[in-house]
Amino acid sequence: MFLQKWIIRLLPLEVFFVGGMILGWMVMQTTGLPVVKLALPSEAVAAEAPATPSTIASALSPIFTPEVQRWSQQIIEWAAPFQLDPNLAATVMQIESCGWAGAVSRSGAQGLFQVMPFHFEAGEAMQDPHTNAQRGLAYLALGLSKAKGDVGLALAGYNGGHGQITRAFSAWPQETQRYWYWATGIYADAVSGQTSSPRLEEWLRAGGASLCAQAARQ
Structure with a gap:
């Protein structure tokens, strides 16, 4: 298998909580993380994240942080109309907001699934x-369809836009490469029946813990 080495670190992330005024501001940045070997998506996705689970989970994996677990019943209900594995939806929520409903990114992405404003109808909250x-998971489900069931490519498309699905890994933005690394690893741990996730723990150490601390205070 052809492997490439990538230095994995979380991009600086600025998250704002807006309610008439800015109530909080958080920046996450990491340095000095080890070099991690990543295979190209076509090779690694099959090994790390099942493209199509044989069954849709009826309960959320215990690997997710408490800030995401508190949404467990809603995640199961939200994922069902799109025939998505709730653990896939939870993986996206984990990385995007860690369960912080009021999160707003520097680019304007909103809420639990960090959905860009142009995906909403006029007047929607x-x-x-x-x-x-509904808006975030519709986009994820569409990406999974475009990726022909390839979970890793669908996750890359969720982060970088569906145009990434047909591009080579080396052509993806670095943010999308990192997103793919975190998300496929966390999801693989979730569907394998583990009670903890080494990849999620790595993400937390890389800066995700700061985002989850904000979520815990909401």
């Missing part, structure tokens, strides 16, 4: 958990 989930 973008940070409303149900509305945000």
